[in-house]
Amino acid sequence: METTESTDAQIGQWRSAMLRNRAVTESDADELEGHLREQLADLRKAGLSDDEAFLIAVRRLGEVDRLTAEYAREHGDRLWKQLSLPVDVSNPARSLAVSLAVALGFAVLAAVLVQVFRVLATTHVISFERVILNASFLVLPVLGAYFMLQRRMRWRTIVGTAAFVSALVLAVNLFPFEIDGSTFPIAALHVPVLLWFVVGFAYLGGDIRSSGRRMDFLRFSGEWAIYYSLIALGGAVLVGLMSVLLLPFGPDAVSIVFDWVVPSGVAGAVIVAAWLVEAKKSIIENLAPVLTAIFTPLFAAMLVIAAVTYTVAGVWRNFDRELLLGFDALLLVVVALVVYGISARDSAKGSGVMDVIRLLAVLAAILLDALILFSMFSRVGEFGFTANRVAALGLNLVLLANLIGTTWNLSRLVAGRAPAIRLERWQTGYLPVYTGWVLLVILALPPIFGFA
Secondary structure, three states: OOOOHHHHHHHHHHHHHHHOOOOOOHHHHHHHHHHHHHHHHHHHHOOOOHHHHHHHHHHHHOOHHHHHHHHHHHOOOOOOOOOOOOOOOOOHHHHHHHHHHHHHHHHHHHHHHHHHHHHHHHOOOOOHHHHHHHHHHHHHHHHHHHHHHHHOOOHHHHHHHHHHHHHHHHHHHHOOOOOOOOHHHHHHHHHHHHHHHHHHHHHOOOOOOOHHHHHHHHHHHHHHHHHHHHHHHHHHHHHHHHHHHHHHHOHHHHHHHHHHHHHHHHHHHHHHHHHHHHHOHHHHOOHHHHHHHHHHHHHHHHHHHHHHHHHHHOHHHHOOHHHHHHHHHHHHHHHHHHHHHHHHOOOOOOOOHHHHHHHHHHHHHHHHHHHHHHHHHHHHHHHOOOHHHHHHHHHHHHHHHHHHHHHHHHHHHHOOOOOHHHHHHHHHHOHHHHHHHHHHHHHOHHHHOOOO
16 A cells, blocks of 8 residues: 555654654665555554654654664674674774785786786787777676675675676677677677676675665765775876976886886776775765765756757757767766765655756756757668667667656655655665666667677
8 A cells, every 4th residue: 555645754754753863774665664664554454544643653663862873783793784794893903904905906906907907908919999898897797706705695696696797798799790880899898887787786795776876886886986996196196206207217107107107097086085984974975965066057057048048049950979978978977966966865854946946957967868869860860760860869769758757756855745754765776777778779779780
C-alpha cells in the first residue's frame, strides 16, 4: 500500500533526525525506513488514519534518540556513509597509515600497468590506438579492485565482476575497428564511462538496490573529481619545475619526466584521489555542495539567456557537430548540478530559492535539448544515420527524458506537493538507464555500422 505525500514528508523528517547522528549510515536509515513502512502498511490496513499510523509505527520501531544511540554503540567507528574497512579506534593513526599503504600499493599497480603498455607502444609491439582504447582498462579496474578489498566483497561477486570486465576487454579488442572510422573513437570514449559504473558497483559493495547508496556513489564521484583536479594542478606545477631543473642536462632528461613521471602520476592519482575521499569524508562532503551553490545560479543565467537567444535568433538551425558536443557536455553539467544540489539539502525541508533556480536551469536545458534534437533530426533526414549521429541522438534523448522527469519532481517540490527525496530517487534510479545506453554504444553500435 502506497503512502501519501504527507506521510512521505513525515518519514523524511524522521529519516533526517536519524541521520543527524554520524554513526547512522544511509543503508541503516534505508533498513529502518523499510521496517517503518511495513508497520505503516499494517496499521493502515487495520483502519487507522495516516497520522495515527505514523505515530504508532514510530513508537513501535523506537524513539529516534534511542535508536541512534544503539547504532552509535554498535557502529561507533563509522563516519558519514562509511563503507570502508573499520578504523582501529585504539590507534587511528596506524589505521590511517595502513589504509594509505594499501591505496598506494594499488596506485603503483595502476602506474606499472600504464608503463608496460607505454613501453609496448614505443617499441611498436602494440599500436598507439590500442593503448588509447585500453587505457581505462589499465586503471579503473584497479580502482574497482581497491574498493572490492575495502568492502570485503564476496568472492562470487568479485569473480562475476571480473568476468564482465574481461568479456568487455575481449570484445573491444577483438572488434575489427577501422582506426580512421567513427566507431573506434566512440567506443574509446564510452569504455571509461562504463568502467566507472563498474567502479560504482564495487564502491557499493555489490548492493545497488538502495537509492541512498547510489546517491553515495554520486557524491563520491563528484568529490573524487574535485580531488583529482587538485592533484592534477599540483602535479602540473611539479612537472613544470622538475622540467626546469632538468633542462641543463638536455632535452633527453626532460623527456624522461613526460615519459615516466606524467603517465604514472595520471594513473596513480586515480586511486590516491579515491583514498582521499574516503579518508577525509567528513570534510570533503562539504566541497561539492559549496561549488554547486556557487555555480548553479551562474549556469542557470547562462542557460536561460542562451535558450532565449538561440530561439529568437534562429541560430540553432546551423549547429555544427562540435557545438552539439559542447551542448551535450553542458546538459550533463546541469544534471550534475541538480544531483549535487539535492544531495546536500535536508530532504525534510521545503523548497527554497535554489530549488526555483534549479527549475529554471532545467527548463532552459530542456529547451536547448529540444533545439539540439531538432537540428539532429534535420541532419539525419538530410544525410542519413551515422554512428556519430546515432550516439549523439541517443544521448540527447536519454538526457531529455532525465530532464523531463527532473522538471516534474522539481516543480512538485517547489509547489510543496512532494518531498525532495522523490527527486533524489528519480536521479539515482536513472543510473541504470545511463549504464544500459553506454553498454549499447560500446557493444552494439560498432557492429551495426560495420566497425567503420
